[in-house]
Amino acid sequence: MKEASREDDSLPPQDERFSSGRWSKPFSRWDPNERAKLVKSISIPVQRDVTIDTFLSRVLHKFRINAPATMFVAVSGYLLIAIGLKGGAALTTTTAGEAALAVGLAIAVSAITPFLVFPVLERWIGLNRVNAAAVAAHYGSVSIVTFTIAITFLERMGHSIPPYAIAMAAAMELPAILTAITLSGKRRGANSLLRTCIEVLTGRPSVLLLGGLVVGFAFSGSQFVSMFIVPFGWVLLAFLVLMGFKVVTRLGDLKNNGIRLTIFAVFTPLILGVVATSIGYMTGLGVSAAVVLGTLAASASYIAAPAAVAKAIPEASPAIYLAPPLIVTFPFNVLLGIFIYYRVAMLLTGTVSE
Numbered sequence: 356m357k358e359a360s361r362e363d364d365s366l367p368p369q370d371e372r373f374s375s376g377r378w379s380k381p382f383s384r385w386d387p388n389e390r391a392k393l394v395k396s397i398s399i400p401v402q403r404d405v406t407i408d409t410f411l412s413r414v415l416h417k418f419r420i421n422a423p424a425t426m427f428v429a430v431s432g433y434l435l436i437a438i439g440l441k442g443g444a445a446l447t448t449t450t451a452g453e454a455a456l457a458v459g460l461a462i463a464v465s466a467i468t469p470f471l472v473f474p475v476l477e478r479w480i481g482l483n484r485v486n487a488a489a490v491a492a493h494y495g496s497v498s499i500v501t502f503t504i505a506i507t508f509l510e511r512m513g514h515s516i517p518p519y520a521i522a523m524a525a526a527m528e529l530p531a532i533l534t535a536i537t538l539s540g541k542r543r544g545a546n547s548l549l550r551t552c553i554e555v556l557t558g559r560p561s562v563l564l565l566g567g568l569v570v571g572f573a574f575s576g577s578q579f580v581s582m583f584i585v586p587f588g589w590v591l592l593a594f595l596v597l598m599g600f601k602v603v604t605r606l607g608d609l610k611n612n613g614i615r616l617t618i619f620a621v622f623t624p625l626i627l628g629v630v631a632t633s634i635g636y637m638t639g640l641g642v643s644a645a646v647v648l649g650t651l652a653a654s655a656s657y658i659a660a661p662a663a664v665a666k667a668i669p670e671a672s673p674a675i676y677l678a679p680p681l682i683v684t685f686p687f688n689v690l691l692g693i694f695i696y697y698r699v700a701m702l703l704t705g706t707v708s709e
Contacts, residue, residue: 430594431658432563434503437584439521439567443575454519457635457644458526464631464652465527468495469534472623480615482675488539489664489671493680494623495531496656497524499564501688503591505650508693509643517644521568527651532663539668559659595689616675620655620683624692628653632696633703642700649696653688655680 469491476487502524506516574580632649640648657680664671 426597430590430597431500432559433590434587434594435499435563436567437587437590438499438503438506439564439569440571440580441516441584441587443521443568443571443573453517453640454522456638457517457519457640457648458522460635460638460640460648461523461526461651462530464627464648465495465497466530466534468627468652469531469538471627472619473538475619475623480613480619485539485668485670486672486675488535489668489676490679491538492532492535492664492668493657493660493676494627494655494684495527495534496660497527497651498654498656498680498685498688499524499658500594501654501685501693502647502651504595504689505647505693505696507588507591508697509646512697514643517641517647520644520647521564523647524651525564525568528656528659528663532660532667535664536667539671616679617683620679621687624653624655624684624688625695628688628692628696629699632699636700636703642697642704645700645703646693646697649699650688650693653684653692653696655684657681657685 469488472494473487473491476482476490477484480487482490502520506520509516571580628649630649631652632645635645635648636642657677661673661677664676665673
């Protein structure tokens with residue numbers, strides 16, 4: 356024991372030991388300071404109060420997983436144009452009466468939805484009048500991405516998409532925003548309302564969607580239209596991945612909004628989607644059109660409506676009206692909601708799809 360003690364005393368200092376080649380041993384023998392630096396460089400910092408949203412955000416940041424804004428704009432732009440082209444090419448086979456019924460129902464749903472959800476937001480959740488109106492505008496408006504996934508799902512299930520579905524989606528943007536402005540209690544002049552209408556109608560989603568509709572109708576059957584929509588499925592998959600990254604980075608917004616707003620963001624689209632699908636089918640729409648109407652009613656905008664609401668109701672808080680549609684309602688509809696609305700339509704027909 357004494358010899359071992361003397362041997363230990365004769366060893367050089369720790370810094371000198373590990374700076375010398377003959378003392379280079381496995382990882383366990385490294386200088387603790389150097390070992391700590393190495394571990395820190397390859398690991399993700401963890402704190403006691405870390406939450407799932409902050410952890411996932413750090414993972415994305417650590418591995419440089421970030422979707423550039425230009426990529427998001429390009430992919431979403433392609434989807435909007437492709438949807439418009441597909442709808443325009445099919446417009447030649449539709450009748451005016453059926454299209455007018457579907458678009459009329461879509462406008463009515465968009466205008467009525469804010470009136471239905473506004474009291475819940477104000478009285479049960481406890482939002483002030485302005486923020487309640489802003490959230491109501493988003494749930495009366497539509498998510499084009501959710502709409503795109505719905506029509507893709509219906510095609511995979513063997514159903515033909517009604518050619519006027521694009522017109523239904525485009526018609527549901529403006530009524531909800533105008534209704535929300537009225538509910539906010541803020542006095543807006545005629546010029547302000549006119550500017551809001553122009554901004555919605557000339558916004559990027561509306562222009563690309565309606566522009567694609569016109570081009571698809573004008574060049575129906577052309578090889579250009581067919582070639583342009585070939586990569587549609589793969590681009591949609593890429594866009595969903597980008598949306599997944601965006602949802603993860605915004606998870607923290609839910610912490611400040613409370614559990615009630617999260618519950619609202621799940622059950623509101625479920626109720627609206629089931630009711631709208633049932634009404635659509637019972638008024639004479641086919642299965643596909645009824646499911647499209649239900650999906651549009653259940654979806655909530657997080658692309659077009661936020662820009663319009665920010666200008667029309669600037670007093671509203673973006674953290675409140677952006678988080679529920681993007682973080683809760685969008686994933687719910689994609690993962691479960693669209694399938695539920697489809698099953699409701701099939702149950703109404705008395706058939707069960709395998």
